[in-house]
Structure formats: structure tokens, C-alpha cells
Amino acid sequence: MCKRLATLQDILATVMATIRQGCTFSTSSNTYTEAFVLSQIQSLLQRCEKHHHIFVFHKCESLRTSGRDHEFLAFLTKMIKFWWSVGFMVSVVFSTFKKFPLSGLNTGLVEVYMLTDxxxxxxxxxxxxxxxxxxxxxxxxxxxxxxxxxxxxxxxxxxxxxxxxxxxxxxxxxxxxDEHFQSLIFDKRVDDVEGWLQKDDLELLMYFGSSVDSTFTEENLIEVLKTQMDVYRFDQWVQSLFKRLKDNYVFRAVYESGNRLAVHPLLVYYSKIAKTQGTLEIKDQSCNSFTVFVCHLLKNTEKNILLHGKK
Missing domain, CATH: 1.10.8 (Helicase, Ruva Protein; domain 3)
Structure with a gap:
């Protein structure tokens, strides 16, 4: 588990703790070189030379957030090259909710989206x-x-x-x-949210992610943002926002609902808690602009129905 690890030295210490104690959470005040750690792993693998070994680094997003992702990826590359050079069959897997800049031979990215199938x-x-x-x-x-x-x-x-x-x-x-049921699911994950998204993005999500039942299209979202955001080159800004939110797996396609989207339920829960605690506030305190947009849409629809009925 690498959730709280922010440096390569943290990773090396955790690998050593795992080798020596069979645990994945302990770090050491000692400093280790990459060469020393690789040699220790090699001595361990030699016990089962004919097996295919898989090393898993789970929840590595903090390395990306801290800007140490390149050091981490370079270390993984050294691991693979070193073990292949001595004839071991080894694969390395790491998980993260922040995208890493992956490239290279025999390197692949598997995107695990929200569970809707x-x-x-x-x-x-x-x-x-x-x-x-x-x-x-x-x-x-x-x-x-x-x-x-x-x-x-x-x-x-x-x-x-x-x-x-x-x-x-x-x-x-x-x-x-059922607030108790929701808390069982989400409470232990709430602390991850602030490392997942920027605060400005979290505040924007409160406009259109106020309920797990809320759905919208990109066009809906653009209309809302136009009423709220006074930014230079709005079109470029909003496209950058969409890319950032999609890259962070904030949106999910609503199953069998065409082009409609919904916000990840953890973020909806976080928004609800944050509004209650006052840690996040909607900039426009008069009302939720998405509600205004929907009301206008419904009024226009009703007007068209009435006009159609008179013809």
C-alpha cells in the first residue's frame, strides 16, 4: 500500500519493510539505495527462479501529486530491466486514481472506470x-x-x-x-478527495453534483459555467476543465441514457458533507444555477407544449 508515500525513499523503505517483516505499511528512518533494494529482492526471488513474479504497488497517486512520479517510474524501469537481465520472469503493476505519464515497450494502461456494467x-x-x-x-x-x-x-x-x-x-x-449506509461506504474515503481534485474544481462540482440522482450533459454544464465563471478565453478554459475532470474519473456515463453524465458518488457525498461543515461554499449564494437552468428549460418546454396544443 503506497497511499501515504510521497517520495522514492518512502517506496524503498516500504519495499524493505515488506521483505523483512511481511508488512506493507511500515517505513524506516534508514535510507536505502536502489541498488541495495534490488539486490535484496534478487536474493528473495532466487528461491523461486522458475516462477513468474508480480509486484503490486497499490494507490500510488500521492507520488504523482508530490511530483515524484518520474523517480518512481524510473525505479520501476530499473527493476524490470535488472530482473530480465538475470533471467527472472517479473511483472510490475501499480494502481492510481491520477494518471501517470507512461511510455515504453511492454508498458500498458488499463483504465478501470466506475462500475456500471x-x-x-x-x-x-x-x-x-x-x-x-x-x-x-x-x-x-x-x-x-x-x-x-x-x-x-x-x-x-x-x-x-x-x-x-x-x-x-x-x-x-x-x-x-440512509445516512448510516452512505457513511459506511464513503466516510473512510472522504480524506482522499482533496488529493484527488483541486479545490476550485470541487467547488464547481457542487453546482451540478448535488445529488447522486443528478444527471446532465456537457451542454448543460457549459450553460451553468457561463453564468458563473468570468474567465479569459472561456472555450479553452472549459475544454481544459472537461479534460481534467475526465482524466481524474470524475464523470461517468449514465447507463442507457445517451450522452448524459453523472458525478462520482463519493464526490457527491463529499460535497454534501463540505456544505454542511462550511468548508466549501457555492460562490453564488442566491441559488443553485443548475436549478435555474433546469427551471428555464422546463418553462420553455411547457410553453412549446401549450403553443403546440393551440395549433
Whole structure:
């Protein structure tokens, strides 16, 4: 686990702690050279020379945030080249919610988006709620709980016990208002949000991510931002914003809803908590501009319907 590691020396110390103690959370005050760490790993791999070894570095985004990602990637490159040179079969995998600048031979990027595929959701629900017909609950997960841990929590909290099962319609309403259930899913992840996005981006998300049931198109978002942002070269700015939010996996496509998007549910939860605590504030205190936009849209639609009816 590399979640709290911000330097290459932290990584080297954690690798050594893992080798010596079988743990992944301890770091050492000692300093290690890359050559020394590689030699220690080599002595470990020699015990099983014919196996294919896979090294996993989990949650490495802090290295990207601290600007030490190039050092980290260079170290991984040295690891691979060193082990291949001595005949070991080795692969290295690392996970992150911030994109790293990857390049090179035999290097690949697998993007794991939010969990919205119905087949995957169904398999996960059936595994954690065996014997239950989960078909009707899949859409709840697609709309509100689009990552594995949340789907598992839903199955364990609401489906596995026949005595507490609800219809899909009733359960959808419960999920939206059950603060205890939401806190079980999101509370331990809230601290990650501020390292995930810039504060300005978080404040912007509050305009159109006020509910896990809120959906919008890019055109909707542009209309809202035009009323709020006085920035030079707006078109370039908004395209840069979209790219940044998509690169950070903030948006997800709403399943079977054309070009509509939704905000990651963790960010919606964070916005709700932040507004309650006053740590984030909407710049326009009069009202939510997205609501104004929707009201105008509905009024125009109603007007067109009335006009059409008179013809």
C-alpha cells in the first residue's frame, strides 16, 4: 500500500519493510539505495527462479501529486530491466486514481472506470447475496453505487437477509436517505478527495453534483459555467476543465441514457458533507444555477407544449 508515500525513499523503505517483516505499511528512518533494494529482492526471488513474479504497488497517486512520479517510474524501469537481465520472469503493476505519464515497450494502461456494467454488478450481487433474485436491484447500483465496495455493502445490508429485503423501488428510496449506509461506504474515503481534485474544481462540482440522482450533459454544464465563471478565453478554459475532470474519473456515463453524465458518488457525498461543515461554499449564494437552468428549460418546454396544443 503506497497511499501515504510521497517520495522514492518512502517506496524503498516500504519495499524493505515488506521483505523483512511481511508488512506493507511500515517505513524506516534508514535510507536505502536502489541498488541495495534490488539486490535484496534478487536474493528473495532466487528461491523461486522458475516462477513468474508480480509486484503490486497499490494507490500510488500521492507520488504523482508530490511530483515524484518520474523517480518512481524510473525505479520501476530499473527493476524490470535488472530482473530480465538475470533471467527472472517479473511483472510490475501499480494502481492510481491520477494518471501517470507512461511510455515504453511492454508498458500498458488499463483504465478501470466506475462500475456500471450490469453483468459485473449482477455477478457481484449474486456472490454476496446467494439465492436472491438480484435482477431488479442492478439499476440501483448503476445509478448510485458504481464501485465494487458499495455494491457489496448493498448486498450485505439489504439483500442477504430475507427478513429485511425491500422491493427495488423501496430500496432505491432507502439508499438515497440512509445516512448510516452512505457513511459506511464513503466516510473512510472522504480524506482522499482533496488529493484527488483541486479545490476550485470541487467547488464547481457542487453546482451540478448535488445529488447522486443528478444527471446532465456537457451542454448543460457549459450553460451553468457561463453564468458563473468570468474567465479569459472561456472555450479553452472549459475544454481544459472537461479534460481534467475526465482524466481524474470524475464523470461517468449514465447507463442507457445517451450522452448524459453523472458525478462520482463519493464526490457527491463529499460535497454534501463540505456544505454542511462550511468548508466549501457555492460562490453564488442566491441559488443553485443548475436549478435555474433546469427551471428555464422546463418553462420553455411547457410553453412549446401549450403553443403546440393551440395549433
Amino acid at each position: 450490469p453483468i459485473d454488478i449482477k455477478a457481484l450481487l449474486e456472490h454476496h447475496a446467494p439465492g436472491v433474485d438480484v435482477t431488479g436491484y442492478i439499476k440501483i447500483c448503476q445509478k448510485f453505487l458504481c464501485f465494487p465496495e458499495a455494491v457489496v455493502r448493498l448486498a450485505e445490508a439489504y439483500l442477504v437477509d430475507y427478513a429485511t429485503q425491500s422491493s427495488p423501488e423501496d430500496l432505491e428510496k432507502r439508499v438515497l436517505v
